[in-house]
Amino acid sequence: MAKPDILQVGPYPAWDEEPLNEAFQVHRYFDATDKDAFLKEVGPRIRAIATRGDLGASRAMIDACPQLEVISVYGVGFDAVDLAACRARGIHVTNTPDVLTNDVADLGVAMMLCLARGVIGAESWVKDGSWVEKGTYPLKRQVSGRRAGILGLGRIGFAIAQRLKGFDIDIAYCGPSPKEHAKGMTYIADPVALAERSDFLFVALAASAATRHIVGREVIAALGTDGMLINISRASNIDEEALLEALESGALGSAALDVFEGEPKLNRRFLTLPNVLVQPHHGSGTIETRKAMGQLVRDNLNAHFAGQPLLTPVF
Template sequence: MPATEEKPEILQLGPYPPWDEEPLNQAFKMHRYFEAEDKTALLQSVGAHIRAIATRGELGANSALIDACPNLEIISVYGVGYDAVDLNTCRERGIRVTNTPDVLTKDVADLGVAMMLCQSRGMIGAETWVKDGSWAQKGLYPLKRQVWGKRAGILGLGRIGFEVAKRLKGFDMQLSYSDTSAKPYAEGMTYIADPVELARTSDFLFVTLAASIETRHIVGREVIDALGAKGMLINISRASNIDEDALLDALEAGRLGSAALDVFEGEPNLNPRFLDLPNVLLQPHHASGTVETRQAMGKLLRNNLTAHFAGADLLTPVL
């Protein structure tokens, strides 16, 4: 932009790594909403000047925040999920929305498979067994469950689900999936339209579908009970896709064998019932948490903002 042109003002809803903060501060006038003690006062002061919101997938941007920025032009999401952004309000006002797909797909798939292995083989407990002296004092660690050759179901065969499937093929697993329709790229996989039936025919059920109003609690009691007392649920999508109360009830009662979860309602303040369960693996929403992927996500977020203010086509538009 010309030297005399003022930098676009952006409302930043959450922190980013230093390698993203520095170029953002150089290119734009950033207002750090998450650091403001009085957020209402901040919006009253700068809201009319805000042309963009830089957010994260789990933070989104609700209608009240959007309404406080009457000249808002674009919301750029750091993450693939945008269900926390009020898209209806954005459509009504003609506000553009972008996210950062593809660059995090393989890392998310990696963590999903790693969680399956870790939980199935009891690796967290096994390390404790060594460190607390139980191996020397009590002998061999209790036997766990094998992974190879088992049945895996993938609920949502989009980018991430497909990458999970590619990895699971290396374990000689029988693969099935559920989606809105059969996918031509799902070679060697069985299409099962009904999520309940998918769960019934799975030992491991991966939840990898995008979150929406339609998918909210798609994994409820019926799906969970169909997965059963020997089944494992792995969620690397969004928390809203699972009925957490139904999940907790099933884990506590033993109707579901185990779960491996990277996302939670109200995170990081998750339901304390999770903390007392021996049959759940808990991760801090870090499926995309590698240096390489986070750098690529930050670059894509910035490039979308730069493209917008330059009048160029957005790289990864949602709206």
């Protein structure tokens, strides 16, 4: 039986490429020089799209594939997929939740600790001779016993909360409604009020049109001169211009960021700020998790073409 034709939007690690090529007739969009011509040629045969959360699938790409049945996203975020186009045509969409929850939560907490305790600056202090020449590294702020706010208590937000409890941190969260499983945490309906009572504000929301720039000037101002913003969700959840202005003026204490608008070509103003920790969007960046993500992408595709229920459907 002929292998189903799929469009691969971006590269995967070799351990995913090989089994994908064995199971499907893969058309590598990212290798095409003239991508419009490539889509015009292979689009009529495409039954599935394998993409990444950061790359998604545009309406133009979806429209170029009239036989498209399913889009399998390598990543938990699916905001870069044109969901309206998919719903209009009955195209299924899947993602890879759960398997990356722990790694993303780990990185979020690690960024908080790293920035609060000045780990990167302190290492440079030792290596460049400042410890010998200037003495003790400048004092930083305590983490244990302080207050954290989590904007979005989904899988990742809850995993962050579980880790923060080990530091005896007072935790509050914000979302559409209180969560039954949020034992010992305070529910606050308003993001501004959440920021106002937080020393550390974690952004763990799924991105959507409704959450775009939810962390705007009011939230940033409420977090204040001693506050830290940690974003391991999507860049669109934060008003980057407002964030940069606050960081540059000192209106916001600091920010630890794993995601950026236009990444990897982020706004270079971030690179000059001493109160910012930047990371290359690698919240799920462990070998174990990336292998599990790739497996789930393939498992969803295999289930679809076998006529079985999808493992992790978005819809």
